[in-house]
Amino acid sequence: xxxxxxxxxxxxxxxxxxxxxxxxxxxxxxxxxxxxxxxxxxxxxxxxxxxxxxxxxxxxxxxxxxxxxxxxxxxxxxxxxxxxxxxxxxxxxxxxxxxxxxxxxxxxxxxxxxxxxxxxxxxxxxxxxxxxxxxxxxxxxxxxxxxxxxxxxxxxxxxxxxxxxxxxxxxxxxxxxxxxxxxxxxxxxxxxxxxxxxxxxxxxxxxxxxxxxxxxxxxxxxxxxxxxxxxxxxxxxxxxxxxxxxxxxx
Numbered sequence: 001x002x003x004x005x006x007x008x009x010x011x012x013x014x015x016x017x018x019x020x021x022x023x024x025x026x027x028x029x030x031x032x033x034x035x036x037x038x039x040x041x042x043x044x045x046x047x048x049x050x051x052x053x054x055x056x057x058x059x060x061x062x063x064x065x066x067x068x069x070x071x072x073x074x075x076x077x078x079x080x081x082x083x084x085x086x087x088x089x090x091x092x093x094x095x096x097x098x099x100x101x102x103x104x105x106x107x108x109x110x111x112x113x114x115x116x117x118x119x120x121x122x123x124x125x126x127x128x129x130x131x132x133x134x135x136x137x138x139x140x141x142x143x144x145x146x147x148x149x150x151x152x153x154x155x156x157x158x159x160x161x162x163x164x165x166x167x168x169x170x171x172x173x174x175x176x177x178x179x180x181x182x183x184x185x186x187x188x189x190x191x192x193x194x195x196x197x198x199x200x201x202x203x204x205x206x207x208x209x210x211x212x213x214x215x216x217x218x219x220x221x222x223x224x225x226x227x228x229x230x231x232x233x234x235x236x237x238x239x240x241x242x243x244x245x246x247x248x249x250x
Contacts, residue, residue, distance in 0.1 A: 002223075007230055009034035012078050016065055016120060017089030019046025021189030022139060025222035026086050031057060033226065038077045040070065040089070065089050065116035066108075075123045081131050082124045084229040087117045087138045093151040094196030095204065106153050113157035118164060121179075125172065133176035137228045138165050139221070140181040142244050148207055149185075151200060158183075162240050169238030178237035180228045185244030186215045213245030 013030050017023030019041030027039050031054050040061045041047050047060040059077045063070030075082070090113045093105055117138055128134030143149035144158030161181065168179040195201045224243045227233055242248040 003029060003032040004226075004230075005033065007033040007226070007232075008084075011083035012036045012038065012081060013084035013086065013229065014038040014040065014074050014078060014082060014120070014124065015086045015088060016040045016074075016116075017139075018060075019043050019050060021088075022184070022187060022218045022221045022225075023086075023088035024050065025218035026088055026225050027058070028054070029219065029222045029226050030084075030086075030229070035084075038074055040065065040074050042089075065120065066111040068119055071116070071119045071123050074120070082127055083134055085120060085124050085134070085136045086225050086229065087120055087136070088225075089116065090139060090141075093153040094194055095151040095200040096153065096197050097200050097203070098152045100197050100199070101152055109153040109157050110160075113154070114160050114164065117161060121164070121168060125168075125177070128177050129172070129175050134178075135229045135233075136168065136177065136179040137225045138179070138181040139225070140165070140183045140240060142183055142185045142242070142247050144181075144183055144240065145242065145248055148204060151197070165240065166238045173237040178228075178233070180233070180236055180239045180241065182221060182224045182228070183240055183242045183244060183248070184216065184221050185213055185242075185247040187218055187221060188215050189218055211247070211250050213247045216243070216245060 013035045015027045018027040018039035027037050031037050036057045038059050042064050044062045061074045061077050093109050140161050141158040143155045144162045165181040
């Protein structure tokens with residue numbers, strides 16, 4: 001990890017999904033670059049391990065982001081100005097096509113991947129507006145750019161997340177707040193992604209064998225998130241940045 005020392009010194013940044021995968025890598029990088037990080041995750045022991053490693057300049061919030069109380073707790077933990085927000089937390093579906101979606105899967109995927117992001121963003125915006133600036137980065141997906149990378153619930157959630165990202169940028173970039181998203185392809189994380197549909201496996205399996213790029217590392221995604229949060233990307237807002245090994249070009 002080639003960090004940039006002091007890039008975020010004096011800044012407070014909230015990272016959701018901080019306990020594992022891209023969120024863990026993002027928290028680690030931002031902390032190494034000087035940030036005070038509010039780390040949010042649903043699994044307590046992951047945050048405890050992260051805090052033990054990083055030491056000072058980290059505050060942990062345990063909770064499910066589908067619960068608005070967790071959003072409020074994250075904002076309270078920031079205890080002042082929030083300079084940046086990385087909405088990393090997300091869940092997969094079971095690659096269900098539309099005819100096989102259950103209400104439970106649809107509601108849960110949309111709650112975590114879209115509604116929680118909206119609530120977290122809504123919570124930090126007033127403070128960012130009051131202080132005249134801030135940066136928000138959402139983790140979308142290659143599934144937000146195409147229809148053949150996941151099931152219908154996840155695909156719909158990430159397409160909608162792209163719309164949320166761009167709309168937020170439209171309304172608030174003039175007030176000094178940038179909002180962008182990265183769109184990863186396959187990444188080595190512990191996110192569960194089982195095929196629960198025989199038809200989806202038959203339909204998507206051949207595509208995955210011939211078009212999917214090599215699996216990326218979480219720290220490669222974290223590097224892109226850190227750049228978009230930083231002043232190095234001061235003229236970038238409303239962008240959906242593929243970080244997918246060129247998959248979007250296939």
